[in-house]
Amino acid sequence: MYLSTLKLWNFRKFGSNADFLLEKPHLSLSFNPGLNVLIGENDSGKSAIIDAIRIVLKTHSYEWARIDEDDFHAGQHRLRIELILSGIGLDEGKNFTEFLSWETVDGKLNPLLCLNLDVLRNPANGKILPYEVRAGADSRGKALSPEAREYLKVTYLKPLRDAKEELVARKNSRLSQILLGHEAFKNKNADHVLLKLLEAFNGSIEGYFVGKDYAGAEIDDQLGKGLKDQIDTYIGALYQDGCKTSLAVTERTQLRSLLEKLELSIQGETRPGLGTLNRLFMASELLHLNKENWAGLRLGLVEELEAHLHPQAQMQAIETFQQQKDVQLILTTHSPNIGSKLRLENLIICGNGNAFPMGESHTELSGNDYAFLERFLDVTKANLFFSRGVILVEGWSEELLMYELAKLAGYNLTAAGVAVVNVNSLAFIRYTNIFKRKSEPYFTRPIAVVTDSDIQPSEEDGSSLGDKAKLTEAIANKAEKYDGQCVKSFIAPQWTLEYCLWKSVTFGDKFVEIAKDVHSKTDWTDFEATLSDKLQRRVLAKTEIAARLAQVIANNGIDAARLHSDSKTKDYAVLGKDSHIAYLIQAIQYACGLSSVA
Numbered sequence: 001m002y003l004s005t006l007k008l009w010n011f012r013k014f015g016s017n018a019d020f021l022l023e024k025p026h027l028s029l030s031f032n033p034g035l036n037v038l039i040g041e042n043d044s045g046k047s048a049i050i051d052a053i054r055i056v057l058k059t060h061s062y063e064w065a066r067i068d069e070d071d072f073h074a075g076q077h078r079l080r081i082e083l084i085l086s087g088i089g090l091d092e093g094k095n096f097t098e099f100l101s102w103e104t105v106d107g108k109l110n111p112l113l114c115l116n117l118d119v120l121r122n123p124a125n126g127k128i129l130p131y132e133v134r135a136g137a138d139s140r141g142k143a144l145s146p147e148a149r150e151y152l153k154v155t156y157l158k159p160l161r162d163a164k165e166e167l168v169a170r171k172n173s174r175l176s177q178i179l180l181g182h183e184a185f186k187n188k189n190a191d192h193v194l195l196k197l198l199e200a201f202n203g204s205i206e207g208y209f210v211g212k213d214y215a216g217a218e219i220d221d222q223l224g225k226g227l228k229d230q231i232d233t234y235i236g237a238l239y240q241d242g243c244k245t246s247l248a249v250t251e252r253t254q255l256r257s258l259l260e261k262l263e264l265s266i267q268g269e270t271r272p273g274l275g276t277l278n279r280l281f282m283a284s285e286l287l288h289l290n291k292e293n294w295a296g297l298r299l300g301l302v303e304e305l306e307a308h309l310h311p312q313a314q315m316q317a318i319e320t321f322q323q324q325k326d327v328q329l330i331l332t333t334h335s336p337n338i339g340s341k342l343r344l345e346n347l348i349i350c351g352n353g354n355a356f357p358m359g360e361s362h363t364e365l366s367g368n369d370y371a372f373l374e375r376f377l378d379v380t381k382a383n384l385f386f387s388r389g390v391i392l393v394e395g396w397s398e399e400l401l402m403y404e405l406a407k408l409a410g411y412n413l414t415a416a417g418v419a420v421v422n423v424n425s426l427a428f429i430r431y432t433n434i435f436k437r438k439s440e441p442y443f444t445r446p447i448a449v450v451t452d453s454d455i456q457p458s459e460e461d462g463s464s465l466g467d468k469a470k471l472t473e474a475i476a477n478k479a480e481k482y483d484g485q486c487v488k489s490f491i492a493p494q495w496t497l498e499y500c501l502w503k504s505v506t507f508g509d510k511f512v513e514i515a516k517d518v519h520s521k522t523d524w525t526d527f528e529a530t531l532s533d534k535l536q537r538r539v540l541a542k543t544e545i546a547a548r549l550a551q552v553i554a555n556n557g558i559d560a561a562r563l564h565s566d567s568k569t570k571d572y573a574v575l576g577k578d579s580h581i582a583y584l585i586q587a588i589q590y591a592c593g594l595s596s597v598a
Contacts, residue, residue, distance in 0.1 A: 015073025151296030388417030
């Protein structure tokens with residue numbers, strides 16, 4: 001049994017000012033039966049999704065979770081949360097017989113458990129009216145019984161968790177709750193072997209305070225007997241003559257009380273840090289999720305998995321979670337380290353008031369694309385999942401120049417939340433299809449593809465000299481290949497980035513100067529011919545030239561007269577009028593959200 005679908009109406013950021021329509025939820029999100037990782041920038045709705053689930057299902061650790069006024073979308077007076085549980089086995093279904101509904105898949109009837117929480121508040125005073133979780137095939141359902149609800153509770157690790165507090169010995173500790181639910185202790189009490197061991201231990205303790213060992217023989221150390229004799233003297237005077245005291249471990253007959261005295265630690269480590277404690281805490285919760293003979297939901301919710309974990313530990317944690325069987329996990333993260341280690345189909349990208357599962361049934365990626373991206377999505381490239389806009393570039397030259405060029409044009413990519421991602425190849429289609437959906441809703445995040453036209457100047461013309469027909473056709477073919485939904489290509493108007501920089505009225509002179517310096521032993525008498533030769537033979541030091549040019553831009557080394565019609569006026573629009581680099585400026589503007597999504 002697993003959570004297959006979540007639907008939200010007017011819950012926090014997932015809502016609208018339109019009329020409430022049951023057939024039009026503001027979020028409809030599908031989950032995998034195994035691992036699901038919610039990623040996205042701050043305030044993208046990740047915590048809202050987690051909270052909606054735990055408000056309906058409640059948690060094993062009894063955290064207080066209820067609807068309050070902040071849960072209603074702005075100005076709305078009705079919210080609704082629906083959960084659909086699928087994959088229900090016979091042992092699980094018997095706990096919900098009267099609440100089940102059915103669906104037909106491939107001619108076979110499969111049981112579903114549809115839960116809903118529909119909450120109203122008084123428009124006059126904002127008071128929230130009484131509500132309850134209901135279940136059933138229709139939109140209203142009937143009240144879910146307390147017995148059934150016990151089988152739906154989830155494990156929840158909050159974002160600012162205090163792992164030390166959860167693992168310490170105390171009354172009703174989380175560790176004791178987990179242990180009591182395990183087969184080793186469940187439904188056992190006075191006859192448990194630990195209580196028998198405790199009874200034997202207490203016999204030894206009591207013996208010490210009367211000066212004897214467990215066999216009744218007198219021991220050498222009589223200090224304990226002397227201490228007890230003194231207490232007995234005082235209690236006889238204060239309470240009743242001849243009254244005797246007893247010193248032993250308390251709660252001899254309560255297994256729960258004994259387990260509440262236990263702490264979990266790593267052997268040989270003293271005073272472990274928060275990172276170690278956090279991993280101990282997660283290990284104990286995995287024990288709880290994998291307990292035997294449990295016919296209820298096995299769902300773990302973990303916010304900010306990376307809390308207190310260094311990058312390598314984050315990768316260990318996500319690998320461990322990806323290996324879990326028969327357990328569903330829904331996590332949130334802000335960590336590109338975790339994003340780079342995930343299987344793409346386990347990812348859910350949150351943003352723009354929606355959430356996008358990345359499984360093969362949702363994206364335009366093929367099975368081979370998933371395999372490729374899992375190998376090549378490193379920490380740097382995984383940053384594209386967390387950004388508000390993306391510029392995909394094919395090499396180091398573009399990546400090195402883009403940030404400085406943006407600053408020169410008056411844009412701050414960091415402030416705009418734009419990631420420049422170097423795919424280090426021409427495999428753009430695999431990266432762009434991450435953001436292309438098979439059906440609505442579509443991504444609105446602007447994805448700019450910056451690439452070369454790859455047509456040499458001598459091959460630009462078609463049937464007529466100067467018609468540029470082949471160049472125009474090549475640019476159109478690339479645009480057709482990449483463009484669609486939120487993806488838009490920006491293609492060099494001639495051959496390559498380097499050729500365009502040389503032709504640029506803004507950067508041409510500086511490019512010539514740097515190229516000659518980098519290739520100081522080359523004869524540059526005919527610059528265009530030499531540049532073309534090096535580009536064809538792939539021996540031009542592109543990265544070195546780009547790095548130096550970026551440094552020149554950063555150091556304000558570009559002649560102001562080339563940037564501005566009036567050197568005293570910062571007319572950055574002039575950069576966009578430089579026909580050979582305009583495509584770069586347009587890509588920056590698009591990724592920053594300054595031109596509409598395709």
